[in-house]
Amino acid sequence: MNPEFFVISTLNGVSYGLxxxxxxxxxxxxxxxxxxxxxxxxxxxxLGAYIAYTISSxxxxxxxxxxxxxxxxxxxALFERYSLRRVHKFGHVPELLVTFGLSYLILELVQLVWGRxxxxxxxxxxxxxxxxxxxxxxxxxxxxxxxxxxxxxLVSVWLLLTRTRIGLVIQAALKHPEMVEALGHNVPRVFxxxxxxxxxxxxxxxVIGGNTYVTEPAMAASVGSIIFVVVVVGGMGSLxxxxxxxxxxxxxxxxxxxxxxxxxxxxxxxxxxxxEATFGWPLLKLTVSxxxxxxxxxxxxxxxxxxxxxLLGTRED
Amino acid sequence: xxxxxxxxxxxxxxxxxxxxFAQKGETVKIAWLDPLSxxxxxxxxxxxxxxxxxxxxxxxxxxxxxxxxxxxxxNKLSPQETTSALRxxxxxxxxxxxxxxxxxxxxxxxxxxxxxxxxNPGKEVLFLNYAAVDPDLTNSKCSYWxxxxxxxxxxxxxxLTTYMKDLPEVKKVxxxxxxxxxxxxxxxxxxxxxxxxxxxxxxxGDDLHPLAQVRDFSPYIAKIxxxxxxxxxxxxxxxxxxxxxKAANDAGLNxxxxxxxxxxxxxxxxxxxxxxxxxxxxxxxxxxxxxxxxNQIVLDYKKKFNDDMYTGAVYHAFSMLSEGFAKAKSxxxxxxxxxxxxxxxxxxNGEVEMRKADHQLQQGLFISKWEKAGGKYPLDSEGxxxxxxxxxxxxxxxxxxPTSCQMKRP
Numbered sequence: 001m002n003p004e005f006f007v008i009s010t011l012n013g014v015s016y017g018l019x020x021x022x023x024x025x026x027x028x029x030x031x032x033x034x035x036x037x038x039x040x041x042x043x044x045x046x047l048g049a050y051i052a053y054t055i056s057s058x059x060x061x062x063x064x065x066x067x068x069x070x071x072x073x074x075x076x077a078l079f080e081r082y083s084l085r086r087v088h089k090f091g092h093v094p095e096l097l098v099t100f101g102l103s104y105l106i107l108e109l110v111q112l113v114w115g116r117x118x119x120x121x122x123x124x125x126x127x128x129x130x131x132x133x134x135x136x137x138x139x140x141x142x143x144x145x146x147x148x149x150x151x152x153x154l155v156s157v158w159l160l161l162t163r164t165r166i167g168l169v170i171q172a173a174l175k176h177p178e179m180v181e182a183l184g185h186n187v188p189r190v191f192x193x194x195x196x197x198x199x200x201x202x203x204x205x206x207v208i209g210g211n212t213y214v215t216e217p218a219m220a221a222s223v224g225s226i227i228f229v230v231v232v233v234g235g236m237g238s239l240x241x242x243x244x245x246x247x248x249x250x251x252x253x254x255x256x257x258x259x260x261x262x263x264x265x266x267x268x269x270x271x272x273x274x275x276e277a278t279f280g281w282p283l284l285k286l287t288v289s290x291x292x293x294x295x296x297x298x299x300x301x302x303x304x305x306x307x308x309x310x311l312l313g314t315r316e317d
Numbered sequence: 318x319x320x321x322x323x324x325x326x327x328x329x330x331x332x333x334x335x336x337x338f339a340q341k342g343e344t345v346k347i348a349w350l351d352p353l354s355x356x357x358x359x360x361x362x363x364x365x366x367x368x369x370x371x372x373x374x375x376x377x378x379x380x381x382x383x384x385x386x387x388x389x390x391x392n393k394l395s396p397q398e399t400t401s402a403l404r405x406x407x408x409x410x411x412x413x414x415x416x417x418x419x420x421x422x423x424x425x426x427x428x429x430x431x432x433x434x435x436x437n438p439g440k441e442v443l444f445l446n447y448a449a450v451d452p453d454l455t456n457s458k459c460s461y462w463x464x465x466x467x468x469x470x471x472x473x474x475x476x477l478t479t480y481m482k483d484l485p486e487v488k489k490v491x492x493x494x495x496x497x498x499x500x501x502x503x504x505x506x507x508x509x510x511x512x513x514x515x516x517x518x519x520x521x522g523d524d525l526h527p528l529a530q531v532r533d534f535s536p537y538i539a540k541i542x543x544x545x546x547x548x549x550x551x552x553x554x555x556x557x558x559x560x561x562x563k564a565a566n567d568a569g570l571n572x573x574x575x576x577x578x579x580x581x582x583x584x585x586x587x588x589x590x591x592x593x594x595x596x597x598x599x600x601x602x603x604x605x606x607x608x609x610x611x612n613q614i615v616l617d618y619k620k621k622f623n624d625d626m627y628t629g630a631v632y633h634a635f636s637m638l639s640e641g642f643a644k645a646k647s648x649x650x651x652x653x654x655x656x657x658x659x660x661x662x663x664x665x666n667g668e669v670e671m672r673k674a675d676h677q678l679q680q681g682l683f684i685s686k687w688e689k690a691g692g693k694y695p696l697d698s699e700g701x702x703x704x705x706x707x708x709x710x711x712x713x714x715x716x717x718x719p720t721s722c723q724m725k726r727p
Contacts (some may be wrong), residue, residue: 002543004543005539005540005543008539008542009536009539012533012535012536012539013536015535016532016533016535019533028431037650047380093562110691111358112681116358116359116362117359117361117362117363117584117624118559118581118583118584118587118588119587120587120699120700120701122590130567133569136542136569137542137569137570138567138568138569139567139568140567140568142567143535143567162329212534213533213560214556214559214560214563214584214587214588216359216556216584217358217359218355218529218556222529222530222532223532223554252538253533254536254539255523255533255536257536257537257538257540258539258540289524289540290496290524290525290526292526292536293526293527293530293531294527
């Protein structure tokens with residue numbers, strides 16, 4: 001592995017990791033604050049992309065960058081107010097099921113409104129083209145923009161939660177809701193704000209993820225499972241953990257693609273004769289690059305076995 | 318006496334005349350079993366519309382004088398669902414089924430029909446496969462009831478490698494494919510055929526990635542770049558192709574050409590756009606700007622649905638069936654199947670032949686290149702302003718590949 005390839009892959013890994021973080025920060029926020037595992041989270045991501053596509057065709061990309069997350073956030077808040085709040089009293093499973101149902105609803109709705117095929121949601125001219133060229137490989141502006149927004153998001157969410165009054169109320173409302181209510185704060189509204197905020201973060205990820213990658217009805221499902229990995233590996237409810245896990249997964253996946261060794265070649269290297277006749281050859285011949293996209297899930301299983309609270313999680317249960 | 322002879326003669330003429338046009342005015346139900354939901358929903362929807370649209374066109378006028386009716390059933394891209402969809406299609410009286418997305422469902426239909434047709438004489442069903450390209454379907458797993466209208470993986474690779482062998486700049490080839498049967502076969506045939514035609518060509522990479530799981534192809538692009546490849550061969554379709562090309566564009570991978578199977582399928586043209594111009598090739602039996610009967614259909618389809626009609630094999634299906642019905646003087650699948658074997662007929666890309674040995678349609682193939690639309694090739698893909706412009710046409714015999722099929726005829 002030459003240094004040039006190493007640098008490029010690191011950049012790719014970090015930028016993909018940051019996109020994952022954008023996607024999972026809202027999820028981990030909602031989970032840590034409300035205890036709701038929101039299955040429809042990536043649907044809000046998809047909605048963000050589609051709404052931004054529509055808005056940007058009217059008023060341009062930059063207004064859409066602000067408007068689309070706000071709209072998605074409002075939808076999330078409404079969903080919390082009129083649906084989630086009602087099922088909240090029945091416990092976690094109904095909550096889970098209602099978000100699960102919502103994800104299907106949004107998928108069908110998106111297909112009805114925007115059709116089943118890819119929509120031409122393109123990058124604005126300011127984000128087209130490369131930002132810089134390194135060893136002859138261009139690094140696109142769109143990806144740099146993703147990285148920038150993700151970092152801004154991390155800092156601002158963290159500041160909001162720890163340094164502002166509303167943040168303190170939110171944190172208090174989550175640990176001791178009755179106490180906060182007794183102090184005269186409207187706890188259900190705090191929950192609504194948190195859910196709306198989480199949805200808005202997903203929407204924001206959709207606005208810039210949609211045109212960096214592709215905007216299609218399958219986009220929600222394709223990232224659906226990976227962000228749960230991020231949240232679990234990082235530690236349920238830990239924003240910093242989600243950040244760490246996203247970067248880790250981004251880097252692991254990127255570098256694994258480059259490794260063409262398999263168990264068979266490793267055994268051969270050790271002097272063991274392995275051929276197509278050997279028992280388990282189909283498994284032995286799999287190269288690391290082939291299994292690269294599955295590694296995060298392996299990671300998930302290992303973390304759940306050996307460190308159930310996640311990398312930076314605080315809860316032991 | 319004289320009168321009796323006359324009467325008999327007249328009735329014989331009448332009967333034979335009736336026999337000659339027995340199929341006339343009949344309604345032929347064709348069941349379409351392909352995905353309308355999930356990963357391939359966009360492609361399936363486009364193809365169902367293609368079938369419905371062409372059924373209307375052929376109902377206006379066809380050689381057999383029959384009416385076509387399309388019954389669309391979602392098979393969710395799964396072999397199991399396909400079997401039950403087939404059941405329900407047969408219950409609705411369909412004697413012809415068409416399917417194309419995925420060799421797994423195709424195989425499920427073949428298996429089910431082998432059993433059904435053996436057990437239910439007089440109720441046989443024929444299967445027209447318009448896009449499942451696994452060569453096994455016309456080789457080791459060939460069936461009398463299956464007819465393939467697309468060119469299979471090996472035929473397309475034959476054309477692609479014949480084109481590539483004459484390009485001196487092709488020295489290092491990188492293979493990247495989806496990790497399932499189709500991708501494996503593309504990789505295998507690429508290596509075999511290239512070795513035969515240009516032994517000096519090096520394969521610098523052979524990657525398999527999971528189907529429709531990869532969001533970010535930039536690691537693969539970095540790997541392709543590091544390998545020093547000048548050409549990439551890929552059988553990817555859908556978002557896997559779109560994202561691959563998009564990542565290549567983003568990284569400025571300008572000196573590498575992509576040789577593809579499915580560049581024109583829903584989603585890919587939009588992702589390729591102007592940035593991929595001149596760098597993406599496709600091997601297929603058709604392109605957007607074919608002269609002849611398909612041209613008007615493509616135009617009308619675009620006008621009606623604002624979508625591209627890229628599955629030319631749908632046209633094959635209707636022209637082959639109406640020709641077959643007229644020749645068999647019947648719409649009975651058993652009689653029609655016997656006629657279709659070895660039948661030559663005119664379709665949109667000249668005369669094609671349904672090879673008797675394995676039921677693989679023998680047809681010419683185009684190598685086309687992603688270029689700005691205009692001049693002789695005005696129709697673009699997905700409103701991008703770009704289209705696949707043919708750079709080479711190969712006669713059916715060039716792309717023809719041998720078969721190992723041991724056809725069991727009833």
